[in-house]
Amino acid sequence: MNRFPPEIVQYIAAFACTDDGHAGCALSEVSRYIRDASKHVRYQAVAIKGEKPLLAFGSLLENPSTPIVIRHLFVSVSCPGAGPCRPTGKRRAMLLNALERVFERSSPTLYTLVIHDPPLMKSLTIKFPLLTDLCIQEFRSEPRASEPHTYFPAVRRLHIANCKYLKQDELWRDLAAYVPGLTHLRLSRLNGDTESLRMLR
Secondary structure, three states: OOOOOHHHHHHHHHHHOOOOOHHHHHHHOOOHHHHHHOOOOOOOEEEEEOHHHHHHHHHHHHOOOOOOOOOEEEEEOEEOOOEEOOOOHHHHHHHHHHHHHHHHHHOOOOOEEEEOOHHHOOOOOOOOOOOOEEEEOOOOOOOOOOOHHHOOOOOOEEEEOOOOOOOHHHHHHHHHHHOOOOOEEEEOOOOOOHHHHHHOO
């Protein structure tokens, strides 16, 4: 494949790099030519699973050698056999900084975002202009933004994975403010009370 024009290699690599990032890592180890030809699409789909990968990827994004374009992102910080971690103190600050860096660098080009780490959730303070699909544990919006409609203007499909402590009035207020173009909504872990059922009608 080293005889292929770099444009063709990049085109092929774009189809390969749609998993959790393993294909991009494998391509970078084939040869120097393949690594350089695929560098612009290597990170278009990224899955970050655990504290160490989050810190490592956050560090990579701090001073990347080439522009990194991320289209699809999955983030989960969990401990094997113990569910989500509960980092505290300095460790938590490091993880939050890394997570914020990942979001800030990926937000301009991101189409799909899945966040599965309740301990690291913060308020919705970063704008995602191209994002169409969002899966999030809880939909938090405080402190209120001055122009909330500019944060997720393109989101069409939203999955809120943990609605156990959902406040109905706040949910509809925030959905109308932050995701004005929403067409599909999935709510998981709803309480089975009559109030929750009435909310869905």
